[in-house]
Amino acid sequence: MVQERGPDTVDINVNMGPQHPSTHGVFRMVLTIDGERVIDVEPHIGYMHRGAEKLSENMDYRAAIGYQDRTDYLAQFLTEQAYCMAVEKLLELEVPERSEYIRVILCELNRVTSHLMFLGAFGIDLGYFGTSFTYGFRERERLQDIFEEVTGERMMYGYFRPGGLAWDVPDNFVQMIRDVLPHTRQGLKDLDMLMTQNEIVAARTKGIGAMNLEDSINWGLSGPMLRAAGSDWDLRKDKPYSIYDRFDYDIPVGSHGDVFDRYLVRLEEAYQSLRIVEQALDQLPDGPIMPEKMPRRLRGPDAEVYAAVEGPRGEYGIYIVSKGGDKAYRLKIRAPSFCNLAALRDMTVGNYVADAVAILGSIDIVLCDVDR
Amino acid sequence: MIGIFKSMYITFATMLRKPVTIEYPAKHRDVPQRDRAFPILLWDKDVDEPFCTGCHACERACPVECMTVTMKDNPLHADGKSDRRKIVDEFWIDYGRCMRCNICVEVCNFEAIAMNNTWAGHELSTFDRNDLVLDLQQLLAQHKQGKIDEWVAE
Ligand code: SF4
Ligand code: SF4
Numbered sequence: 001m002v003q004e005r006g007p008d009t010v011d012i013n014v015n016m017g018p019q020h021p022s023t024h025g026v027f028r029m030v031l032t033i034d035g036e037r038v039i040d041v042e043p044h045i046g047y048m049h050r051g052a053e054k055l056s057e058n059m060d061y062r063a064a065i066g067y068q069d070r071t072d073y074l075a076q077f078l079t080e081q082a083y084c085m086a087v088e089k090l091l092e093l094e095v096p097e098r099s100e101y102i103r104v105i106l107c108e109l110n111r112v113t114s115h116l117m118f119l120g121a122f123g124i125d126l127g128y129f130g131t132s133f134t135y136g137f138r139e140r141e142r143l144q145d146i147f148e149e150v151t152g153e154r155m156m157y158g159y160f161r162p163g164g165l166a167w168d169v170p171d172n173f174v175q176m177i178r179d180v181l182p183h184t185r186q187g188l189k190d191l192d193m194l195m196t197q198n199e200i201v202a203a204r205t206k207g208i209g210a211m212n213l214e215d216s217i218n219w220g221l222s223g224p225m226l227r228a229a230g231s232d233w234d235l236r237k238d239k240p241y242s243i244y245d246r247f248d249y250d251i252p253v254g255s256h257g258d259v260f261d262r263y264l265v266r267l268e269e270a271y272q273s274l275r276i277v278e279q280a281l282d283q284l285p286d287g288p289i290m291p292e293k294m295p296r297r298l299r300g301p302d303a304e305v306y307a308a309v310e311g312p313r314g315e316y317g318i319y320i321v322s323k324g325g326d327k328a329y330r331l332k333i334r335a336p337s338f339c340n341l342a343a344l345r346d347m348t349v350g351n352y353v354a355d356a357v358a359i360l361g362s363i364d365i366v367l368c369d370v371d372r
Numbered sequence: 373m374i375g376i377f378k379s380m381y382i383t384f385a386t387m388l389r390k391p392v393t394i395e396y397p398a399k400h401r402d403v404p405q406r407d408r409a410f411p412i413l414l415w416d417k418d419v420d421e422p423f424c425t426g427c428h429a430c431e432r433a434c435p436v437e438c439m440t441v442t443m444k445d446n447p448l449h450a451d452g453k454s455d456r457r458k459i460v461d462e463f464w465i466d467y468g469r470c471m472r473c474n475i476c477v478e479v480c481n482f483e484a485i486a487m488n489n490t491w492a493g494h495e496l497s498t499f500d501r502n503d504l505v506l507d508l509q510q511l512l513a514q515h516k517q518g519k520i521d522e523w524v525a526e
Pocket of ligand 1: 411433438465476
């Protein structure tokens, strides 16, 4: 007698990437799917590995700055800031006031450009087909132009130096930024209007890829990923570095830890960064940009230092082991993208394939930062 | 539904704004004065020789080791026309490897090298990558012809 039986189902492996528009770089995921549901994810990284840490160990402290830019290429000023802070700690250099202010202004604007990039690319992941992307890029370009006026480069600035800055900003620096800020605000508002209340976006993001606070902490998440889950951990407030204790700003915190909250946290963070920039512009003092007693060659003592900044993706840290000489003996980068990416499997399993794209987008990875 | 209409509204409102893009190959926007394309050598018009003395400082400081410099005795110094005892003999920069970090400009004590701040320094595509290795004459050409208004930070 033939037994009544439903059709057999098998799990299928689907390869996504390395060249896939939604992976934000060269990243490969092998999804195991049961129908439309993801039951396992295996991420493959390393396609962009260039050995940035090892390369930085082979050159002196000034020459290595160029390689920090090339790790997190959407937040170059922040990577330079972390690196310079580590070297300054090592050599006990005092950064002049003016340099600190200029650094904060540029870092915060850089955070805005990074978040604009995220908001634009996130829209693509959800199916906006470029609308949000062009909005984000339009505003990012204006800020990029300022960076170019100041440093001479559009992407790899190489502008911060251990101890201060490479050269002073142009005379119209303050005015230039004040002129652009309203455009940036308007651009953020455009993106806000476009996405926040849109029912389709809500359906695609609310409750997707949620991770509770405990898991987030256990996975070592940081930055907007962690704050979306409900923690207000922010290095700028909790471990104040540079001059961040002089400004008045809020740390946006989410409650569900899902994709939508991560989007909201980043959007609000961009507004808060603009607030910091405005205050810093008001207070910008005159003065030198390099310390008075600057050694001609930077030589470190026998020591180990760690310095971290709150990057747009989370805690970006540089650990330097020095054994004397003008090079780092060992340099380790704590890359926020890498640590945040580690939680991908936990967030994705159980969701649909299309949501995997949204979840990956919400982590906001930079593959050069992941692979270094 | 309201959210969707809001999105539509902002999309159509943006359509009516002025475009922010320019048609690049046809039009070139102005590059800022500090623009950092690739390094070039400067020409001392008073003495009719390069500023560069071939001191190797930039070669040693370059993070990617893309420069090669050699030095020779200055013939104009022997004639008494120049106070540079040594002068550059050969100079190569591999633009294909240079990462435009500006460090060579910073370390030069003779203000002999600067970053190209014109469009000519950006549009450099060639069919053969060996064409991107520039020799002394090519590096000096632009400043010699007065095409560069160089900017060097103090
Ligand atoms: S700009 Fe930097 S990479 Fe290029 S030649 Fe000068 S020192 Fe070398
Ligand atoms: S460009 Fe300057 S640093 Fe380089 S070899 Fe010539 S004089 Fe020396």
